[in-house]
Amino acid sequence: MxxxxxxxxxxxxxxxxxxxxxxxxxxxxxxxxxxxxxxxxxxxxxxxxxxxxxxxxxxxxxxTDRDALLAAIWDQMRDETLTMLLGAITPYADDDPVEQLHAALVAIVHHVGDEPRRAQIIFGDHSGSAVLEQRRRDTIQMAVDLVIDLARPYLRADVDEVAFRVNVLMGIGGFVETILAWRSGLITVDTDALVEHLAGVSVDLAPRFLRPWR
Missing domain, CATH: 1.10.10.60 (Homeodomain-like)
Structure with a gap:
């Protein structure tokens, strides 16, 4: 038995x-x-x-080691940030894509301004840590893919895909560097003013890649 x-x-x-x-x-x-x-x-x-x-x-x-712990924290904060951004965009799903981007900018800039301790994980100084620098690069590419997927229904029929990806990458990389400069005091504007400056860049670029809205 x-x-x-x-x-x-x-x-x-x-x-x-x-x-x-x-x-x-x-x-x-x-x-x-x-x-x-x-x-x-x-x-x-x-x-x-x-x-x-x-x-x-x-x-x-x-x-297994400290790097594994740092990576786990980064991944958790990254996923929470992306979830927050998607939640901010959802109410504007039927609106102009530039308005959707504006909603995302409001959410992320206020997140950084209102919760600087949490923002330090994604928008802090990671120099000296190979695992975090790689996570930063991977996260930027993930964000690029996300923006491209969200924008695809609104793209012009003749859009140059490579040019669009390059511009999105420059935009997100530039956004990250702008946030770092803002956090360090190199840019001295309040949260709402920074949102409008950032949104202005997308408004200028939109006609090159997006079809006229409605």
Missing amino acids: QSSPAPRRSYGGKSADQRRAERREAVLGAALEIWQESGWAAVTMRGVCARAGLTDRYFYESF
Whole structure:
């Protein structure tokens, strides 16, 4: 007669998987706080574990090294930012595509201005970290693909696809650099004024690539 497998033990009503997931979230939360307070370079395995109240072995339970932890935080913030942007655009789905872009600019610029600690993850200084610099490049390309997909229904029939991609890439890369300059004080305007300056660039470029709206 075959014996049945022994039941998995639980502690405090939680399974081993639940407790492992909670420890992972504690490590992520502690690392995020340190990054927001002092920059990515201050995120260390021992510092994170000390803040999370965990021993070192629980760090390696979820992450192979510090780079894996930094990448996980970046991916989480990137996904939350993209979700926020899509949510901002959705109410304008039937409007002029330039209005959709304006709504996205309002959302992201206010996000950076109103929540600078969170914005530091995506719009901070990542020099010196190969994994974060690669994540930054990948995220820009992801944003380029997203903008192109959203704009495709509105493109002119004779649009030059390469020229359009180059301009979108320049626009998003320039946007990121503008936000960095704004955060560092090199550009001194309020949030709404910055939105209008950025939106003006898209208005100037729109006739070259987008068909007349309605």
